[in-house]
Amino acid sequence: MTDKIEKETEKEIGKEAEKETEKKIGKEAEKEIEKKIRKEIVKEMKQEMKKSEIQPESGESxxxxxxxxxxxxxxxxxxxxxxxxxxxxxxxxxxxxxxxxxxxxxxxxxxxxxxxxxxxxxxxxxxxxxxxxxxxxxxxxxxxxxxxxxxxxxxxxxxxxxxxxxxxxxxxxxxxxxxxxxxxxxxxxxxxxxxxxxxxxxxxxxxxxxxxxxxxxxxxxxxxxxxxxxxxxxxxxxxxxxxxxxxxxxxxxxxxxxxxxxxxxxxxxxxxxxxxxxxxxxxxxxxxxxxxxxxxASLKDVEPFWRELDLRVTEACGKGLREAEPSVIFEEFNALSKERPDAAMVCxxxxxxxxxxxxxxxxxxxxxxxxxxxxxxxxxxxxxxxxxxxxxxxxxxxxxxxxxxxxxxxxxxxxxxxxxxxxxxxxxxxxxxxxxxxxxxxxxxxxxxxxxxxxxxxxxxxxxxxxxxxxxxxxxxxxxxxxxxxxxxxxxxxxxxxxxxxxxxxxxxxxxxxx
CATH class of the missing domain: 3.40.50.1820 (Alpha/Beta hydrolase fold, catalytic domain)
Incomplete structure (x- = not known):
């Protein structure tokens, strides 16, 4: 009985191993096929586009x-x-x-x-x-x-x-x-x-x-x-x-x-x-x-600077960093950067x-x-x-x-x-x-x-x-x-x-x- 169980177990393990191997080979084959298809598509498109090359008026092709x-x-x-x-x-x-x-x-x-x-x-x-x-x-x-x-x-x-x-x-x-x-x-x-x-x-x-x-x-x-x-x-x-x-x-x-x-x-x-x-x-x-x-740095290191900038931008235009105009963001960013010695590290x-x-x-x-x-x-x-x-x-x-x-x-x-x-x-x-x-x-x-x-x-x-x-x-x-x-x-x-x-x-x- 024990021998039979061992044989059945070995058989199952073998089947699983075969499946895993087939799966792995299948994935590798898929990748290789995908690579070949991509190359063929590019090759065909290159040949097609070569027929369409034109000379613009400037003289440069x-x-x-x-x-x-x-x-x-x-x-x-x-x-x-x-x-x-x-x-x-x-x-x-x-x-x-x-x-x-x-x-x-x-x-x-x-x-x-x-x-x-x-x-x-x-x-x-x-x-x-x-x-x-x-x-x-x-x-x-x-x-x-x-x-x-x-x-x-x-x-x-x-x-x-x-x-x-x-x-x-x-x-x-x-x-x-x-x-x-x-x-x-x-x-x-x-x-x-x-x-x-x-x-x-x-x-x-x-x-x-x-x-x-x-x-x-x-x-x-x-x-x-x-x-x-x-x-x-x-x-x-x-x-x-x-x-x-x-x-x-x-x-x-x-x-x-x-x-x-x-x-x-x-x-x-x-x-x-x-x-x-x-x-x-x-x-x-x-x-x-x-x-x-x-x-x-990490998020906790730089977040205080960005929160302060968000506050300043909101005070300046009524909108925070997510919605404000870039001109306002950069104006306040430049001003805050001059005041804060850690500004060089946040960007x-x-x-x-x-x-x-x-x-x-x-x-x-x-x-x-x-x-x-x-x-x-x-x-x-x-x-x-x-x-x-x-x-x-x-x-x-x-x-x-x-x-x-x-x-x-x-x-x-x-x-x-x-x-x-x-x-x-x-x-x-x-x-x-x-x-x-x-x-x-x-x-x-x-x-x-x-x-x-x-x-x-x-x-x-x-x-x-x-x-x-x-x-x-x-x-x-x-x-x-x-x-x-x-x-x-x-x-x-x-x-x-x-x-x-x-x-x-x-x-x-x-x-x-x-x-």
Missing amino acids: SKMIGTPCGAVRGTVSAKGDCIVYKGIRYANAKRFQYPEEVTHWDGIYEADRFGNCSYQPRAFYDEAKVPEKAFYYHEFREGESYTYSEDCLFLNIWAPLEAENAPVLFYIHGGGFKGGCGHEKHFDGAAYCRQGILVVTINYRLGPLGFACMEEWKDEAGHAGNYAMYDQMAALSWVRRNIAAFGGNPDRITLMGQSAGAMSVQQHCLSPLTKGSICGAIMMSGGGVREGFAAA GPIVDGAFLPEPAMEIVRNGGAHEIPYLMGSTSEDIVPPIVHKMAKGWARLQSDLGRCPSYAFFFDRQLPGDDRGAWHSADLWYEFGTLENSWRPFEAWDRELSDCMVRCFANFIRTGDPNGGGLPQWLPVKKGQNRVMRFGDKTAAMGYVSIAKLNHTMRTKPSVGE
Whole structure:
């Protein structure tokens, strides 16, 4: 009897195991079939759209392609070196609610102009007349025009002319989480397209519209806040679903960001929600995790500030943050920020239990950081140069100590020619995007050589996770016993040491500029 029961039990267990195996195989097969169907649809739509390419009156050709969302038309750049798709809507979002990704549109999406930037402080005043804003305005935005709106979830794509399965650079702009957009004149993807890389830049909600949160605003899942970070995730998700139609490889996406954009990249590299979505990360003048610094706050830490702002906005116009005009919100936000020393910390990612399940250092200790290659760096006159440099180099070193992917660090100290000479915060962007010609500065032959070197190093990293190759200066990963970094400076692009004493002196004696 016992033998019979044992045989029956074994039989049942075997059947269950077979069912589980079949179920697992079935799911994997379904995924594979779905992937193949998506590829076939994109292929058919590409062939159909190729027949519909037209030449506009300006003489620049346009190109129409089919995507899982529908047809989209972009334009060939003035130099004829890439196809540009501007202002593609990737999501919709109501105020203080999480974004809903765009999955379909009717007709042809005309991607011929940049989308709205998020409302931000500079939308409500003439920054040319504000002394503390004049430097960056003159450097990056003078002569440009922008439209601002809450309806701002748009992205831009620069694709090589004959792109097929190209690596993707996904860029997140900086601006202290309170300003900026993805189409300022120093951001242009053409230099990377010439390296066979497809470039994406995005707009996302900023300031109080991207980060204000209160307990009663929690959704059904019990989450509130981090709206800007979820915008970025929605853009990344849209890109993964659609980028193959533009000639990109959805499995070869490298995140890149500067300043607050770098901090954003760092948080995505700690989040379980983006795991498996990216294959590498580049962080300039931001990012890195260090004990006691850059620890994300929680809802209870930031809620008092937002409640006070809500009260002030209500007193000013009779409506709270949910209903008030953006102009009133930002006017009161600016005034309150000047009074409250903690204001700088409230506009930024918080531990919300989902995107960031716990503080950054805890995620690192528990092995939750993404195991991908990192490339990080800073400038010699960053806002707090010693700290920014140490955090960048420290994060790269940590990857080595943990036995993970090789990671690389750089230091930019080229003194930009012209007025306000220096290697201030954001000075490196002209070089990293290969957009020197968009600047008013009297750049020299060396600047063009240096920019070309930096773009090629970054392009190598985006392609392979390693900046080396193609006759470029050897770039060693940071590890125990190897403390040099790549120096991009005056007449030099080579491995070298960085003097912390000199950075401390710079911080004490030279006023920093930052945005």
